[in-house]
Amino acid sequence: MNQFKNWQIGLIYSVLIIGIIFAMPNFYPTKPALQVAFGASSSVPNTNIIQSVTSELESKSIEFEKIELDENSLKIIFDDVENQLAARRTLAEYSDGEFIIALNSEPSTPEWLRSLGGKPVNLGLDLAGGIHFLLEVDTERYSEERLSSEGASLVEEFLSRNINASYVSTGSEMKLSFSNTNNLVQAREYLDQNNFITTGSKYAISQNGNTINLQYTNEYLDEIIDYAVEQNLVALRNRVNELGVSEPIVQRQGTSRIVVELPGVQDSTSAKKIIGKTANLEFRLQARPDEIFLRKEQFSFKSEPGKVFLEKVIILTGDNVTNAQSGFDENGRPQVNINLDIDGGKAMQNATKDNIGRNLGVLLIEEKTKTYFDENDNVIQAKEPVKQVISNANIKDTLGTSFRITGLGSSQEASELALLLRAGALAAPMTFVEEQTIGPSLGEENIEKGINSVIIGFILVFIFMLIRYRLFGLSANIALMSNLILVTAIMSAVGATLTLPGIAGIVLTVGMAVDANVLIFARISEELKANVDPQNAIRNGFSKAFSTIMDANITTLLVALILYAIGTGPIKGFAVTLSIGIVTSIFTAILVTRSLVNFIYGYRRVEELKI
């Protein structure tokens, strides 16, 4: 008799039930919501914000379902779009345009499902609408600039050791020239001693007469490029957060690219401006007390009370900052090390050599956007730069491409300052290499088309299998349905992103999942033709088809995994659903079908089997 043991049946159906539970969140409608961020400089929101927003909304008799604070933004969920839009207008006026408010939709997954970790599947931009940017970090320019600024600091270092040197940098190579052999030998000694990084040596050094040629080793290049891209990623995340978009994606892609995806955003020009902006730092000397008003400006400090006058002349901007890191000085006190590019170093040197003893102020410039909405819900934006002093330190010596700020209160203060300095400027220059805006209507249309083609495809296959294989076909169809549920459940549970090509991948697995069943049924009918009795025919059919099914699916899975590893964008989306679909189809086509076939035929004598 063909029977599964009870625990086997239990296991198969537990998997299916878990699948149904995790697929369920996708069938609850989404509700309109607002995501309210408070901007970087506002004080940390507390429960009072919830109260004041609640009372403000209630006073305007705007109904909402729920209000909650997560991380540093407020989420308000509404029953309908009208209330959502009215609340947006009200809150913009209430905060005098300070709030960054984004329209959003929130799944109405019930609490018990959510507590189990159930959530609907993430929709890709092609389904949800929004903006996609691909930025490329100019690693070549970055490493060249870095090498050349290092040349300047090396020459400074040599001078302090009484070694006379000059340098020229040509692209990826730096030539250090020395007046005599003695200097060269000393310099070489210094270089050899300091030529270590964790993965090997920093420079490839070669000597030619009285010059030393330096080139970065590949290991070191990889290291600094990796660091620069990570740094840019941090800076970009900060900038994207300013946009107040819910669930933005800022992700590294490959060695030197960064993907930015902003669901729901439509205005690509302003998004691009914020993402692509540079230079929001200014270095200026503190004004002398007797300086006339025309030449000075007053600014307040960012993190402490008080104001200070700085000169109007800008020595350099955040553009010139290549790196900033917190650390400790010789006495164990916190400090921030700053590196400038070659132009910045020269400007800094000129500005500070005659001004030792005065203070150098660092200004952080943030673009504050105030957003209002008019009666027709059009966006009205007012922009004003806010400049605040983040550091005002005494100049102890002539400063060059690398210097440090000491006298900081705590190491936390030091790391915050370093972060601000870094975030202000991008570590390495970047360019936009791809941009795409997908309107919300196109997204909806794509979802509709995708779902329709899955349904039509499914129904066609369903009918065909039923006609061709009858009861066996019915088992295969139920298995197929379980497969769709499992794919949806896994996609939702692991947080994979569903795209239009992804839907195509699902549709394809529907077609291919049937293949396993067709193989099994063909085998069973062969067995029957060879006069094997029905029960054994079923058993042999399943077991003989098994290795074929596995071989066929494993190779296809290999292809899908290669697609995932190498592909980008649409190809990846396709590979994800195809891989998941193949794995689940092996489970459903073999085990679920078998359990159903067992259920139909396994518990009785079967005289004749039609297939």
Add this chain to the structure above:
Amino acid sequence: MNIPFVRYNNLGFITSSALILIACISLLFKGLNLGQEFTGGIALQLKYEQKAELPKIRSSLSKIENVDFKVNIFGSDNEVKITFQSDSELNITVDTVKNQLEEDNYLGEVVMEATIFPQIGEELRDKGGIAILVAMLVILVYIIFRFQIKFGYGAITALFHDVLIILGIFSVFGLDFDLSVLAAILAIVGYSLNDSIVVSDRIRENFLDENKKGSSEVLINDSLNQVFARTIITSFTTLLVLISLLVAGGEDLRNFSLALAIGVVIGSYSSIFIVVKVLLATNLSKKDMEKPKNEPEESYSLD
């Protein structure tokens, strides 16, 4: 039912050779009509309330100099896709086009806009090619490991055959070859393999069966007949699904579904004709199936 597939083998071989020859010639001289993801460029998709008037759009855009605009209906007749090439020197962007159309009062709703820079395209092209080659290599290794190298030759030849013919069809008919078509071709690599493996699996089984006697040709022909029904039914169900994608999936998935549909048909055909042709050409025989016998392990005792 016993169809003498092996007898028709040469017919299949001639047909395939001819198709591949045409494909190669077309690919060499005409090339592929590469989509914007590969060539770089700018695309703008507009939607109008009524039927879009292409001449109106074209005459409006003709005011922008030095750019060759392609204006086409996309999907339904109220949607339009405008594509063009620009560079930093020309500096004509999506906004230039939008402004021009707005000036002439015929902008419509902007459904989608995309700017792709050429270097991305080049990389994609290289990566796509690499993906196909890596996939083939991994598969070859798997087949050698699971089956026997002669089956590997058969499957890989069938893969090349299928991929070349699909590329050829896209080239001959000048169909848009975009990223999704590349994905489809990679999927076909998987699908065609699926077919080849099912056929190979059965051939191996029959060769290993000591009760089955007969020449290689007879055994192979029997195997083909045994899997034929399955091949047809599976291809048919997959085609059913692909047809629904073609009909309901919209413009974005059209070429994808088309490539897959062609691939499914050709993949099934090649598993029957090409794989078998290669297996016969390599003189596959029962001897090949014998696994090298392991030397009996010598046993040592420690006492």
